[in-house]
Amino acid sequence: MALEESQREALTNADIKISYGDLGREHVSKFTDEARSMMRVSELRERVLAWENTIAPILETEEGASPYDICAYSRRLITKLSGSSGEVLQLSELVGGGGDRREISRLFLTSLMLANSGNVELNQNDQTCKLLSRKLQSEVLEAYVLPSGDEPGTRKRKKVPV
Numbered sequence: 820m821a822l823e824e825s826q827r828e829a830l831t832n833a834d835i836k837i838s839y840g841d842l843g844r845e846h847v848s849k850f851t852d853e854a855r856s857m858m859r860v861s862e863l864r865e866r867v868l869a870w871e872n873t874i875a876p877i878l879e880t881e882e883g884a885s886p887y888d889i890c891a892y893s894r895r896l897i898t899k900l901s902g903s904s905g906e907v908l909q910l911s912e913l914v915g916g917g918g919d920r921r922e923i924s925r926l927f928l929t930s931l932m933l934a935n936s937g938n939v940e941l942n943q944n945d946q947t948c949k950l951l952s953r954k955l956q957s958e959v960l961e962a963y964v965l966p967s968g969d970e971p972g973t974r975k976r977k978k979v980p981v
Contacts, residue, residue, distance in 0.1 A: 884921060890957050892929040897938065897953055906950035910941065913948050 899913060900906050914926035930948060933939045936956040940949045 887925055889929060889932060890955065892925055893933055893938070893955050893957075896926065896929055896933060897950065897955070900939065900948065900950040901953065907947050910946045910948050 896913060900908055910930065914923055914930055918926070930939065930941065934941045934948075938950070938952045938955065940951055941947075942949065
């Protein structure tokens with residue numbers, strides 16, 4: 820469909836009717852919108868930089884910390900409980916010990932894991948920890964022999980069609 824001559828003239832005249840002032844306002848409006856957008860990006864960048872400056876020292880400290888070995892911590896707690904009278908200690912004595920936050924968190928996590936595996940019993944009422952078994956779950960798994968007599972991990976798996 821072709822435009823008729825009168826329609827073309829009307830479109831051309833409408834385009835021409837945009838004044839220099841209108842064109843200037845349109846460009847200023849676009850520039851203002853872009854400037855606002857850049858300010859939002861700048862504010863976001865500043866917040867990200869502030870967060871990076873806050874988190875970087877924490878991450879450096881964590882990288883320098885010793886690795887968390889659940890077996891070593893488990894042995895340490897079981898030894899501490901074994902040496903106590905009646906093999907019961909206040910939870911605060913067991914995990915507190917005047918260490919830093921990381922150490923307290925690791926010891927508390929270990930006590931929860933030991934409770935889950937049945938080595939200790941945690942009592943909420945008097946906040947005590949009682950030794951139930953000295954045998955660690957990791958030692959039980961290491962000593963486990965498959966009923967077939969094979970070494971764990973050496974048996975070939977059958978491929979199952981998908």
